[in-house]
Amino acid sequence: MATTTTNPTLSTFEESLADLGVDSTRTTAEAFGETLADIVRDPAVGVPLPFDVEYPEGVTVDPTPADLERAATGVTPASYGVANYGSVLLPTTDTGAELVSLYPTLHVPVVRADDILPDLPEAIDRFGDAARGEDLSAVVATGPSATADMGELVLGAHGPEAVHVVMLDE
Numbered sequence: 346m347a348t349t350t351t352n353p354t355l356s357t358f359e360e361s362l363a364d365l366g367v368d369s370t371r372t373t374a375e376a377f378g379e380t381l382a383d384i385v386r387d388p389a390v391g392v393p394l395p396f397d398v399e400y401p402e403g404v405t406v407d408p409t410p411a412d413l414e415r416a417a418t419g420v421t422p423a424s425y426g427v428a429n430y431g432s433v434l435l436p437t438t439d440t441g442a443e444l445v446s447l448y449p450t451l452h453v454p455v456v457r458a459d460d461i462l463p464d465l466p467e468a469i470d471r472f473g474d475a476a477r478g479e480d481l482s483a484v485v486a487t488g489p490s491a492t493a494d495m496g497e498l499v500l501g502a503h504g505p506e507a508v509h510v511v512m513l514d515e
Contacts, residue, residue, distance in 0.1 A: 354428045355512070358461045361431030365488035368509040371458060374398050377513065381420065384509050386451050388412070391420035392440040394455055396513055407440060419445035419505070423456035424475070424483060425468040426510070432465070432487040433510060434472055443484065452505035454486070458512045 355371075362369045372380040374397055382401035390408035391400055404420060405412050413419075421442040423433035433454045435446055446452050462468045465485070472483055489508050 352458075352461075354463050355458060355461055357463070358426050358428040358431060358512075361429060362510055365431045367431060367488050368507075369512060370509065371512040371514060373514050377511075380511065381453070384418075384453055384511065385420070386417040388415050389418035389420065390416040390445055390449065392422070392438060392442045392445050394420075394422050396422070396455065396457065396515065398455075398513065408445065413444060413448050416445075416449040418451040418453060419447075419449035420453045420455065421446045423454040423510075424460065424472055426456045426461035426512070427465050427468050427485070428461055429464050430487055432468075432485050434468055434483045435486055436472075436481055436483045446484075446486070447504045450506045452486075452489075452508050453511060454508070455511045455513055458514045461512065 359369055370380055370384065377398040378401040385404060387403060389404045390412050391404045391406050393406060400406060408416065421435060424436045425434045426432070433456055435442065435454060437443055446454070462471065489506050
């Protein structure tokens with residue numbers, strides 16, 4: 346279930362994602378499982394999400410290394426979205442979210458629509474406030490992995506070839 350954007354920060358985020366060739370979908374907590382089922386490529390792996398949502402059947406949560414190696418899709422939480430860059434802040438987790446975000450060819454970060462912020466300084470400030478004393482870190486990810494080190498642009502050289510951001514309206 347896609348929802349309509351009326352918030353200018355969300356509109357900027359969606360436009361920035363589109364400029365990067367990143368798909369995005371807004372959904373509600375109730376429709377999350379159905380929405381995600383339409384996005385993921387099988388086999389899919391995920392980590393526990395800090396949202397009141399349920400994974401659809403077919404997404405292996407807490408994957409083994411073998412599950413991760415076979416996975417076409419990885420689903421992880423994002424702490425914040427950065428509207429003007431189309432970036433997401435991906436927190437490190439004890440459940441290995443960074444591996445789930447990097448190894449599969451499709452990464453699906455899930456972020457609360459209320460956690461889409463206008464710019465990187467605000468996102469870093471908010472994340473820093475939450476991380477102080479918690480020994481947390483995060484990666485700022487912008488679009489699919491890409492490199493042109495050896496000539497032509499190659500997607501997926503150091504991470505996912507494609508990204509599809511899910512914005513959750515709670």
